[in-house]
Amino acid sequence: MPDSPGKDSAKRLSDTREDDSHGGYFHNKRVKQRAQDRALQAQMPAGSTSRVLSGCTVYVNGHTDPPRLALHDLVVRHGGVFLHYLSSKGAATHIVAEHLPPRKRVEFRNCKVVSPRWLLDSVQQGRQLPWAPYSVLGGSAAENTLTLAGADTIAVAAESSTIPNASVNTRTVPSVNTPTVAAERTNTPTPNVSAPTVAAGNSNTPNVASPTVPTAPAPSTRADAFPTAASDPEAFLRSYFEHSRLHKLSEWKARLRQEFVRAHSAEPPLTAPPSRVLHIDFDCFFATVAFLHRDKRRFPALDFARDPVAVCHGRGSSDVASCNYAARALGVRNGMWAASAQRRMPAGTTLTLLPYDFAAIEAASATFYAVLRGCPDFRWVLPVSIDEAVCVLRGEGEDEIVLAEQLRRAIRERTGGCTASVGIGASLVLARLALRLAKPDGVYAAGGDPSPPDSFWEQFSVRDLPGVGGAAAAKLGGADTATLGTLRHSTTLPSLQTQLGNKLGGKVWAALHGQDDPESQRMLLDPCAVFDRKSVAVDINWGIRFATVAQVDAFLDVCAGYVANKLRECGKRAGSVTLKLHRRAAGAPVEPPKYLGMGRCDAVSQAAGLGVPSGDVGVLATELKALFRALAVPVQELRGVAVHLAKLCGDQEAGPRTPGQWLGKGRVGAGALPAPVSTTPKATTPKGGAGPSANASAERYRRLRVSPVKDRAAVPRPAASDPGVAAFLEALPSQLQREVRRDLAGAIGETTGGGRGRLRAEMQRRAEAARAVNAHLTGSGGTLLAPVRFQGEASFKRVCRTVEAWVAATCSGDGPNDGPHERDVHVFLRYVEKLCAGDRVHLALRVASLVSTALALREGSCGDTRAYAEWEHILVRRVLPVLNRNRLTFQTERKLDVEWEV
DNA sequence: ACTGTATTGAAG
């Protein structure tokens, strides 16, 4: 027993409590370890952790798969307590083991002894699952039903017997990926194939849903039984991301990068690139993990080296995430559809489709990175993805092949049989190419001075070069590009640059000489700068089907919430937001071949600057809704929605033009920014029962005239502008600002010259957009908007005309009777409020901006400054507060650069 | 010559 038995029980008790402040120092190793674990979790990126395992105290007994190291990471990451020693049986809430020898079986007969699967599945489903189905001691349950987070239900066969099943594959697994017999790999010593002693799972594994096992239908009736993007956007997004491999790949990558920066940000960049780098990558990663963790009752005799295997969700248009090398030999590739893969099977051969096992993938990756980070030969372990890293060697790496084999072996043994391959070279590109030759389950060190010999290059096609995908390969296309061996002798730098563009041409040219281009080298010299996040986004291009604008608005709210949360987690704010939409292409079928897929689409996007960097969900949602209307994709045609935030700056950091500018104006100190519009009380509104007095208006007018205004270079202004109206303008979503300015430019005759190319396309798009927007606004579609009436007018367009006429009439300049009548103002305000209440803030914004446009136009020509001042007052003091009152959809945070009071 | 935005392509 590692723990001293002499400890008094009070202290022992405190070990299992949350509070460790009872003493001035830690009393034993376990407490210290737990503190380390908490610190460890605190270090982990916020989004990657959870409280799923809180309340669990886990002890891992014996050899497990995934290994103790990976389980430790898992438990700590998800808020559990990990015990390294078991001082008493009661100390742990759960004992995790693959199997127990008879003596332990007796010892633990009253404990919850579960297979590691319980941890993996609990984390995956986001809640602590019942432990009984995972019991290692054997339960009596015949069948249990687990409810997934997404509310689908699957049948789970519980382990019915504890007797080691002779029919289960218990032979040791040296590796599942057999190396190719490539004569070329002469400098690769044959991998040591002496059998490690990791058994391939003893199968306490519950039967996880697989593509070939239909999931039991839910009782339906519940509205959220099958959440769709339209019916329940939040639940839809959660369920979708739960299942999306690409989402997870991106999320994992971001997490790894963040962890790297956190660990290494203090280190200075290198001044010269390292002399050797080692690129390591799991072989057919998802497929290998899925095979090793497969349901061995369903697939007892599967031979991973000979039988083609692929990982996917479904069977027809489902993407193959990863396929094994047996499948690749038959032409199957990652990313291919399952049906397409199956079509490549010769007669008599079947492709086995296995389900994803995301939790086991994470566990294997944790082991992989732990092994690499524990290697003292590496200066840095640069994460490339969940299954791949570039290791920067400290020295010349004399025994690099031996080292590589040691790593591969450690990883294989500690992941229960996942093989990784290693490529080594003098540059990133050479290591990458070598990795390709090494696969599967091998090592290849690229030599040659200064560059490898022709025999090396002849084994690659241009597609093998990093940065060369389908499009670039097609541009090269010619005969001399069959292999890199011929290409590197036949081409020239200018020729490559002509065909591929300046940068890619140069990159390929460098690669053909075994060198990294400067951009790629940045990762080796200053990885933290490269890994520092420069944008935040969410993309949903699956399951996007809407019938109404209101549904899209609700979806955009969820998107805004998602990115705002992500921003918060990484401690940043955004300076701009982009909405990118996919729209069914003309001629594409309404329902594409892929279930709920996007099909053939056109993509359109538009950005909006936020003025002041923001992370506020209300600001983002408002902009997004305005952008959606600007892009004017008919809702029925929508197939994809993406929100990208850019121009990030730190949470605390001042935006590009905030306090400095205020100080520059000779104003107040840094803390004295004006109050947010939304919180500006209308207390100061000179509301003398009727409209504003002429005096008050004139006074305000003068004051606003001299008050400081935002940098005019940064925010271009309409030719005719007044600070008061300009301030109002700036409070609007930027899309509306843009439209107002464009209207002004058009009206004043500052039209921009006609153009060709993109401008023409843009004009066309605008015209189409105008029609679509009209369809929204006039309500001609009927289904889009219930009418809100103004002066008996339901058509928004005609309302706009009425309002314009009204503004014109009140600014005609005939003296004291000029200015809007208070009763009209009241009616107008009520209309604006109704629009807001009817969830049509965008229309309210539009009609309000219309007024400001009309005013700005008139200010130049006829100069009734009194009427103008009254209007300005109405806009700023009465309309804006109404708009601001709608906090969810309108801004809550943006500040106006105008001094309202003083 | 420089700026900013929209679009494309690649990667895993």
Place this chain on the structure above:
DNA sequence: CATCGCTTCAATACAGT
């Protein structure tokens, strides 16, 4: 039943100044 087609970044083209 399907099925879960993300996300980040560099480069480029083009328009405006």
